[in-house]
Amino acid sequence: MGAEVISGKELAQATRQSLKERTEELVSQGITPGLGVILVGNDPASASYVRGKEKACLETGIHSEVDRPDESITEEELLGKIDTLNNREDIHGILVQLPLPSHIDEQKVIMAIDPSKDVDGFHPYNTGKMLTGDDGFLPCTPFGIIHMLKSRNIPIEGRHAVVVGRSNIVGKPAGMLLLKENATVTFCHSRTKDMRSHTKQADILIAAVGKEKFISADDIKAGAVVVDVGVNRTSDGKLAGDVDFESVKEKASFITPVPGGVGPMTITMLMYNTVISAEKRLHAT
Numbered sequence: 001m002g003a004e005v006i007s008g009k010e011l012a013q014a015t016r017q018s019l020k021e022r023t024e025e026l027v028s029q030g031i032t033p034g035l036g037v038i039l040v041g042n043d044p045a046s047a048s049y050v051r052g053k054e055k056a057c058l059e060t061g062i063h064s065e066v067d068r069p070d071e072s073i074t075e076e077e078l079l080g081k082i083d084t085l086n087n088r089e090d091i092h093g094i095l096v097q098l099p100l101p102s103h104i105d106e107q108k109v110i111m112a113i114d115p116s117k118d119v120d121g122f123h124p125y126n127t128g129k130m131l132t133g134d135d136g137f138l139p140c141t142p143f144g145i146i147h148m149l150k151s152r153n154i155p156i157e158g159r160h161a162v163v164v165g166r167s168n169i170v171g172k173p174a175g176m177l178l179l180k181e182n183a184t185v186t187f188c189h190s191r192t193k194d195m196r197s198h199t200k201q202a203d204i205l206i207a208a209v210g211k212e213k214f215i216s217a218d219d220i221k222a223g224a225v226v227v228d229v230g231v232n233r234t235s236d237g238k239l240a241g242d243v244d245f246e247s248v249k250e251k252a253s254f255i256t257p258v259p260g261g262v263g264p265m266t267i268t269m270l271m272y273n274t275v276i277s278a279e280k281r282l283h284a285t
C-alpha cells in the first residue's frame with residue numbers, strides 16, 4: 001500500500017527532451033531561444049536554483065546568460081539591465097531571481113520586464129491574463145503542478161483543492177490555475193483558524209508554506225493527492241518539503257517528493273515558456 005510517488009524529475013526529463021526537439025526546429029529556422037537571468041547578490045539557495053536553470057538550458061538547447069551584480073547594485077542600475085535585455089533581439093525570456101535586496105522595490109522591477117519576455121509569469125499583465133483565462137505566460141511552479149497532475153490523469157474538475165499558502169509566486173496562482181481546471185478551491189494562510197478542518201477536506205492538497213513537516217498524516221483525508229511545493233533546508237543540511245513524507249505517503253493516493261518533485265518541473269516550465277516566446281518571435285517575423 002501507500003501513495004504513488006509522482007516523480008517531477010522523470011517528468012522533467014521527458015518534457016525537456018520534447019522541448020529540445022522544438023529548440024532544434026527553431027535553430028534550423030534561424031532562432032536560438034535565449035534566456036537572460038539576473039541574480040543579485042550571493043544568496044546560496046538562489047545561486048543553487050540558478051545553476052539548475054543553467055543546466056536545464058544546456059539540456060534543452062536554450063542559450064542562457066547569467067548576470068550576477070553585487071547586492072549593492074542600485075534600483076536604477078538594475079532597471080537599466082532589464083531595459084537592455086528588453087531590447088535585445090536574441091533574448092526571448094528574462095528572469096530576475098527573487099528575493100531582491102530590501103533597498104530594491106521588487107514590484108517595480110517585475111513591472112519593468114517586457115511582458116512578452118516575462119517567462120516567470122510574474123508581470124501584472126500576465127497575472128491579469130491568467131485571471132481572465134487569456135493566453136499569456138503562466139507562472140512556472142503552478143504550471144508545473146498542473147502538468148504533474150495531468151501526467152497521472154488525476155482528475156481536477158469538481159474536486160476540492162485546498163492550497164496552503166497565498167504568495168504571489170506560488171499559492172495564489174496555484175489556486176487560480178486549479179480553479180481554471182474547474183476545481184473548487186480553498187486557500188489557507190497564516191490567519192486561517194482551525195486549518196486542519198480545511199486540509200482534511202482536500203481531494204487535492206497543495207502545501208506551499210516553507211515550513212518543514214508542516215503537513216502530517218493527521219492533516220489529510222485518506223486517498224488525497226498531496227503536492228509538496230516547500231523547499232526547506234534541514235538542520236543536517238538536507239532538503240525537505242512542507243510535508244512529512246513518510247507518514248503522509250501511507251495515507252495519500254499520490255504524493256510528490258522533495259527533492260525531485262515540483263522543483264525540477266518549475267525549471268522545466270521556465271524552459272517551456274522560453275521556447276514558446278521564441279516561437280512567437282519566429283511567427284511574428
Ligand SMILES: NC(=O)C1=CN([C@@H]2O[C@H](COP(=O)(O)OP(=O)(O)OC[C@H]3O[C@@H](n4cnc5c(N)ncnc54)[C@H](OP(=O)(O)O)[C@@H]3O)[C@@H](O)[C@H]2O)C=CC1
Pocket residue numbers: 141164165166167168169170171188189190191192195208209210211229230231232262263264266267
Ligand atoms: N519547488 C519550487 O519550485 C518552489 C518552491 N518554493 C518553496 O515553497 C515554499 C513557499 O514559498 P513562497 O510561497 O515563496 O513563500 P512565502 O513565504 O512568500 O509564503 C508562505 C505562505 O505560507 C503561509 N503561512 C506561513 N505560516 C503559516 C501557518 N502557520 N499556517 C498557514 N499558512 C502559513 C503564509 O501566510 P500569510 O500570507 O498569511 O503570511 C504565506 O501565504 C518555500 O519553502 C519555498 O522555498 C517556492 C517557489 C518555487
Ligand SMILES: Nc1nc(=O)c2c([nH]1)NC[C@@H]1CN(c3ccc(C(=O)N[C@@H](CCC(=O)O)C(=O)O)cc3)C=[N+]21
Pocket residue numbers: 048049052095096097098099120140231239258259260261262263264266267
Ligand atoms: N524569479 C524567480 N523565479 C522563480 O521561479 C524562483 C525565484 N525567483 N526565487 C526562488 C524560487 C524557488 N524556486 C525553485 C526552483 C527550483 C527548485 C528545484 O529544482 N529544487 C530541487 C532541488 C535543488 C537543490 O538541490 O537545491 C528539487 O526540489 O528537487 C527549487 C526552488 C524558484 N523560484
Ligand SMILES: [Mg+2]
Pocket residue numbers: 167
Ligand atoms: Mg515571498
